Amino acid sequence: KNSSLRVLRVISSQFGVAELRAVTDAGQLCLKQLELRDHELTGCGGLLAHIAQQASSLEHLSLSDTGLGNGDLIELCRGLYQHASLSSLNVQNNNFCSVLAAQMLAHTISSLTRIESLDISECPWGD
Numbered sequence: 001k002n003s004s005l006r007v008l009r010v011i012s013s014q015f016g017v018a019e020l021r022a023v024t025d026a027g028q029l030c031l032k033q034l035e036l037r038d039h040e041l042t043g044c045g046g047l048l049a050h051i052a053q054q055a056s057s058l059e060h061l062s063l064s065d066t067g068l069g070n071g072d073l074i075e076l077c078r079g080l081y082q083h084a085s086l087s088s089l090n091v092q093n094n095n096f097c098s099v100l101a102a103q104m105l106a107h108t109i110s111s112l113t114r115i116e117s118l119d120i121s122e123c124p125w126g127d
Helices: 018-026 045-054 070-080 099-111
Strands: 007-011 033-038 060-064 086-091 117-119
Touching: 018 045, 033 117, 045 070, 070 099
Parallel strands: 007 033, 033 060, 060 086, 086 117
Antiparallel strands: none
């Protein structure tokens, strides 16, 4: 297991959930940046929450165009709640749209003391 991995950026590749789990299943992660874009991660909110909890030094999390739904966002928010080092969060262009997901995201963001950058554009928020 690679415990010295600091940046993981995977854009539009065949790198799937099993590969993500294998790379990040190293106990205490030293990740500072995790970017996943143009992947199908529907149903992976729990895994992403686990990664966020294990990567206590994570500063930048970008999950754009990954198909995250309402349940995924809620699970992810549970993992990010009061995260001590996260300063940048990008969840643009995903599939969450419920009022509950929006409330959970707002609650989580308010708990992040170091957040400087937030991108939630192009998400189909409900009426």
